[in-house]
Structure formats: C-alpha cells, structure tokens
Amino acid sequence: MRHQLLSENERAQLAKIASILRLKKGEPIYHEGSPAEAVFNVAAGLVSTYMTFGNSGQQTMAFLFPGDIFGLSEEGRYTSSAKAVTAVTAYKLPLHAVRRLLSTNADLDLDIIVKLCQELRQAQRHAFILAKKSPVTKLAMFLEMLEYLQIGRGEDHWEIYLPMSKSDIAEYVGVSLAALSRAFRMLNDRGVISCRDRHHAKVVDKVALERLADQPA
C-alpha cells in the first residue's frame, strides 16, 4: 500500500473541519492575489494552478491529482490561481482550523513535511521540463512524469491516463499548442507511444522515450 498523507484517524479529524466542494470542469477555485482563507485537498478529478501574465495568457504551475494539497499562500494571499481541469471533488480546510490542528497534533507535522518535500521535488521536475528547448523532449519528460505519478498512486499503468487537454499540457510544458501537437504526432509516427484516444496513451517503446527525455536541450 502506498504512503498516505493522513492516517484514518487524522482524516476523521480533518473531515470535521472540512467542507466539500464539487466543481464543474473549468470552474475557478481561487484567484492569484486574493486573501487566502483555506487550503484544499483533492478527492477526485484534476486541479491546476496557474499564474496569469499582466496582459494575457497564463502559465500552468502544477497539476493536482487526488490526494494532493494546494492553496499555498504568501503573506495571506494566494500565490497563484486554481481551477478545476475536469469535474472535481475537493475538501476545503479553513486556515484557522488547520493551524489549530497543527498546533495540537504533532504527528501531522511530519506528514506535512513529507508532503511538502514531494511538492518541492515536483516543482523542480517541472522546472527541469520547462528548461528543455525541444517540444519532443518536453513531452517525453511529461509523459514519464505522469506515468511515475500514476504508479505512485497505485493505479494501473499499462497505459497513461491524461485527464487534461492538449492545450493544458502545452501550457504546462511551455510550448505552443501547435508545437505540442507536432510532438505528439512525431512520437506516434516513430512508434514510441500509441494514443487510444485523447486521454489515453500507451508507451510502446519505453527505451526510446527515455532516450528522448534525456536529451540535453
């Protein structure tokens, strides 16, 4: 069994102070810069956090899967915006209640630290993807990352599940939608992956995928 952030007991405690959110696809959760009143815990579906450029366009900062926590704030304000990528169920935990729980329940701290380390590594992985120049390399790394996370969640992994749209992926890896589309095509044509439909891709040639992901640029 995989490592759970919270024990059953802890979950029960949190359930008392949490409210349940049910969100439709595309629905906003909070906006960058607005007062941070709560942290969230994804129960089902996919959430993304993103930062908007002053003018237009946006950079996706993270995808949050079931079990993930989001709602990081700085000086009482959210550092990024969040929205539901698919239909989402999430727990909303008021900050004051979380603080109270943290101060009385010492065991919780260690779990939180572990979770934060995971998120930190995740952010670094993301930075690593963004640093690459070639769309193909970015996509290869992204697919490997999703596969890795999927395994970590203990789900089936004979094929990779992609809950988000191609433009969502494009905004996460930092390329244009057109370039991402071409990258997908190239992986398909070369027999590296095989797409059953828009949301399911199977890795056919794992070695080739790794080789592409390890490219310097």
Add this chain to the structure above:
Amino acid sequence: MRHQLLSENERAQLAKIASILRLKKGEPIYHEGSPAEAVFNVAAGLVSTYMTFGNSGQQTMAFLFPGDIFGLSEEGRYTSSAKAVTAVTAYKLPLHAVRRLLSTNADLDLDIIVKLCQELRQAQRHAFILAKKSPVTKLAMFLEMLEYLQIGRGEDHWEIYLPMSKSDIAEYVGVSLAALSRAFRMLNDRGVISCRDRHHAKVVDKVALERLADQPA
C-alpha cells in the same frame, strides 16, 4: 528584524551535531544519486544545486544563499548535485541527528514547514522564469528575484549583488551564455540597469525593469 529559521536556542542545539565545511570556489559538495547522509545549511558564500544531463551540460536548479538549507533527497539519494559557486562556509547536519532532533523538538517542525514553503515558492518562481522565452524577460525576472531575496535577507539594496558568474546565471535561467550577454547589454544600453562591475548591478529604471519582467513570453 527578519524572520530567522531557527531561534538562538535551536541554533545552539544544531551546532552540537553539525560539522563545519569550508569549500573553495567550484568545489563539489555531493553528487546526484549518491546516498544522502546529511542536510546542509549555508553560513556564508553561494551554493548551487544542479542536475546533469546524461550526455553533457547541466541545469542549475537553485542558488542557495546564507541561511538556506539544501540536501533534499528521495529514497535515500540526493535528487541533484551541489557545488560551491563562491568560497563557502556551511554546516553539515547528519540525517540521523536531524531526525532525532525533529522527533524531540516540536517547535522545529513549524520552522521547517515555513522554510519548505519558501523553497517551494522559490522553485515555482524559477519555473516561471524558465517558462519565458525572451532572454531579456528572463534576466529581468532574475534580477528582480535577487533583489527581492536580498531585501528579505535584510541586506543593503541600493544595488544588486551577483555572486555568481554570467554563465551561472545563464544556466539558471535557461539561455545560452551568448544570449544572456546580449540581454545584459540591452538592459545597460536602454538605461534600465547599470553594472558597476561583474558582480554589482544597480537598477536605474525600476518601472522599465518591471515592465520587461511582466512580458508574456
């Protein structure tokens, strides 16, 4: 007074279990994938963490200033390599001792959580820089980031101190050294910044710098 990660009391406790490292410029500290035995705390100088590509070249993941902690590991192995960018003094804290301290000293947990949140935001900022396409925008964001950190450390900030070389910056923001050089030149020529020497830059036109940093691409 700025927020300190550790109280004087906590510092004293840590001092007992820490060994002091003195490193020359360029000296390696640990290597990606090697067994993680300790975490480190920068006392003076500048450290960088980086990941190497299978073939050659490397991506700088973070710059660590005095007060920063580094040595993040996953499954007992360091997730990146670390080296001294300048001459460095650092405290080396054996993992077993840190664990013991954490389990007995509850106050420490909260400080660690705060610190991890800071690092997480930092990693996200880095990702944001890497996502930009224009070298000028990347450099502008990098300079703002350094200024911000410098203020956070409570140091003078009428000019920005750049301990690292231009190629170090280039590897952090993800552009070629040539492109970075051109970006510096352009900020200078347009009167946005003014470089006293290789390691000191003054922001002349803060508004223009912000405008450049806020560009979408």
Add this chain to the structure above:
DNA sequence: CGTTTAATTGAGGAAAGTCAAGTGAAGTGG
C-alpha cells in the same frame, strides 16, 4: 444534428542557439 470547442496542419518570419574568433580582466610567477 448543429454548434462550440479542441486539435491538426501548412507557410512564413522572428528569434535564439551554435560556432568561432576576439577582447578584457583577474590571477600567477618571475
């Protein structure tokens, strides 16, 4: 079944990367 959204594909232009040569500064030893 029609409408809206998502994705593909093509052509053209802008921009950064690479390569390579040259310049400047910093440190070294005589």
Add this chain to the structure above:
DNA sequence: CCACTTCACTTGACTTTCCTCAATTAAACG
C-alpha cells in the same frame, strides 16, 4: 612590478527551430 596565462565574457555570422497566424478537420455537447 610586469609579462604571461587563464578564465570570463563579448560579439559577429550563420543556422535551426519554434512561434504566429490562419485555415481545416475532428471531436464533444446539448
């Protein structure tokens, strides 16, 4: 104190590649 070596950076010419824009096609949704 000054040549000499080395390292850090600059600058130019050329090439590659991705982005932009736009026109189609395909898929999802009511």
